[in-house]
Amino acid sequence: MRIGVCPGSFDPVTNGHIDIFERGSRLVDKLIIAVSTNPNKNSLFSMEERVEMIRNSVKHIPNVEIDCTGGLLNEYVKSKDATIIIRGLRALSDFEYEFQRALFAKFLDDDIETVFIMTNNKYSFVSSTGIRELAKFGGKLDGLVPEEVKARLEERFCNIDNK
Numbered sequence: 001m002r003i004g005v006c007p008g009s010f011d012p013v014t015n016g017h018i019d020i021f022e023r024g025s026r027l028v029d030k031l032i033i034a035v036s037t038n039p040n041k042n043s044l045f046s047m048e049e050r051v052e053m054i055r056n057s058v059k060h061i062p063n064v065e066i067d068c069t070g071g072l073l074n075e076y077v078k079s080k081d082a083t084i085i086i087r088g089l090r091a092l093s094d095f096e097y098e099f100q101r102a103l104f105a106k107f108l109d110d111d112i113e114t115v116f117i118m119t120n121n122k123y124s125f126v127s128s129t130g131i132r133e134l135a136k137f138g139g140k141l142d143g144l145v146p147e148e149v150k151a152r153l154e155e156r157f158c159n160i161d162n163k
């Protein structure tokens with residue numbers, strides 16, 4: 001059985017991520033979406049909220065599992081008997097970071113492959129950071145994130161404004 005891991009902070013999950021989950025899931029028998037705590041980022045949503053939003057957005061994909069991880073990605077991948085790390089690539093700006101990450105992963109374990117899926121043209125400009133910023137200023141989120149994510153973002157920022 002070919003198992004892939006799609007790691008990310010997904011704060012929050014966007015339609016760009018979901019597109020990668022759908023396409024990535026076709027490359028493997030099982031795709032594990034690994035929601036990670038990113039030490040370099042302050043998260044807007046808690047781990048539980050991020051997992052819940054993903055869970056409700058991937059019900060149509062039969063072979064996905066959602067899990068949390070905090071440690072070294074390679075160790076996590078091995079603990080799940082996975083051999084593939086799936087990442088999405090948007091602009092050139094993603095490339096350097098992803099390139100370095102992939103080489104570190106390869107240095108640590110030669111039998112783990114990182115596979116990149118090119119962004120869907122429709123979502124090439126969509127990032128969680130951009131979405132959080134848009135939501136903060138009341139911008140239109142339709143079509144960029146699942147409905148539940150949109151509702152939660154609106155609730156979150158509305159609550160902040162009312163304080």
Ligand code: ADP
Nearest residue numbers: 007008009010016017038087088089119123126
């Ligand atoms: P991280 O904090 O690990 O960068 P993200 O949640 O920001 O995690 O992203 C997870 C993965 O999804 C990364 O590989 C990122 O490049 C990819 N990704 C994010 N947004 C998009 C998008 N709109 N299209 C394609 N890939 C994307």
